[in-house]
Amino acid sequence: MTSKFKLGLIINPIAGIGGSVALKGSDGEGIAEKALSLGAEAKANKRTATALAVLLPYKAQIEVLTVNGDMGEQRAVELGFNTQVCYTAQSPTQAQDTENAVNALLANNVDIILFAGGDGTARNVCSQVADKCPVLGVPAGCKIHSGVYAVTPKAAGRVIEMMVTHQLVTLSEADVMDIDESLFRDGIVKAKRYGEMKVPIELRYMQATKSGGKESDELVLQDIAAHVIDEVDDSLTVIGSGSTTAFVMEEQGLENTLLGVDLIQDQSVIANDLTESQLWELLEKLGKNNESPIRLVITLIGGQGHIFGRGNQQLSPRVIRKIGIDNILIIATKSKLSALESRPLIADTGDELLDKELSGFLPIITGYKDQVLYPVASPE
Template structure:
């Protein structure tokens, strides 16, 4: 059996709920109740994997981990005695991630699995120096790279494929965008780019596509925004997700959206909050008479096709539980729709992914719609 390293960035993903667009440079003391989203995902990942590998002989499987919540705790959900290869500081930093990835390389790991976002991916890549395959489990706010599995479930299936030798080697991209520009201007600017070895299942495509930085024309976006805005009544409470198309719709509705990747809330001509946090969204839904009265305008995330749970983590699960697919307005330019294969939701073990799956009408122009199917990731 192979050696598999597991490295967890325990604070990745906090940028979504508190609307920071990423956790790079954020001090642990500033996180409060939000600490640990990626750590929690690592536990879910390990438990789900344990269910799938039930009945397999794992006596020779060796799992290499950092001490504590950077890997050891999650790995103990799988096997009794994972091998501790490094002792990170507490609180940990990107330097700990790099060092532990380097130790995994020195221990000749066959595969390095990491839980986090694009920043974690680059740290692991730099630590391993590209010597072995990497597999990302999406746990961060910024997950634009194709080195990541499409979802937590996809990652577990890839590990099973790896253990069963039902995989093939391939190459994944790692993209890192400038967090300061994201936070301050909502601007997507790639500051680092690399490719790394990874694995793919022979049975199905389990990796996501990298963020598509190709642009739809401004005229196409403006036309779609004007059409959508005309169809919305003044009394309708709205949550508007991230993206260029959503920002144009927000402007057409007169709801402020200063950040391209933020979530805005309000009514036609009235802003409740701009760049809302999860708590802001909860308050807005309560003041609107309940989440079931609110419509959510979303555009698929890049070329990956995610409409919920990826890129708009400011919308909490508790709000989505009060909604149905009828509350969701999916919008996309014709140019984007032509590049998409499917739409996805990734609500991470919440038990409500099926509720937001099925066929949906995607608005692509004035009185013009396209029916697409949403799948659980």
């Protein structure tokens, strides 16, 4: 009789909860409570369900070993998996619970630990697991700098599927990175390597460690900025996060939120660092009196290729639909696109239908009156 695949599961239920309300994360005392008071919605369990749904055809072959409640048990049981609780967490859950849960799963000799969270969660897992067991992250946090995460929740499920179905999967060491969220909220990115963990490598499904640093080709960025300024003219324009979009703001002499979302019109700032609800309300209010279409200017995360779903959760499905796909301006240098090595851009909005609508070849502004067609894929 073939033994069952033992899947260790840990969910950080508050991971990324500060993203949609412009808090840039969930780390820190009182941040989760503040996010909830601002109307944030915890999405880590939903994203984990997306990963586990890929494994439903193999339920009879899988035993899920996990933590009680919303740290894993609830989601696994709802989906019908054979589930065993190995650790009981306190309420509300703490970082220590993640660490204790890792040790409990290791004691039960799981085949792999699947965890949902962000870089803070990866650090907690890394502090206990070392090289004792393979791990795989389901991206659910605001900060995903570590290389231990799949590119999307569904991709995480695909990697586990390969293991369950006994396909050859290479194990490799991947860096665990994190940044200081207190500096992050002030617009300063300071990343640090905290260790490495063994992860199953399948390049279609695993992300590269996030590229850092500013664009160095200032002349190209000036050309891109000039094109965008001409294109948006006097339109009500949402400016997404990132150093490339920040350059567009700098060229207009406007205050910019490097790691947030701003709203401008007529080369003037209407509001900086907006939450999802604030952005929605302004678009609803100001869009009615605006003859030109609302525009959205975004860029991609260097080294990963995400255009939605990483660091810009304020751009929710309803906001994107309000603006309209045809009114989205994606900007990037050709060197940044080349660094993706032909991998598609990824739209991971959390709305499967919208992700599919965004899929296909979209124009990317790479200079003044210079565009290239580049593929955009929905999560797999």
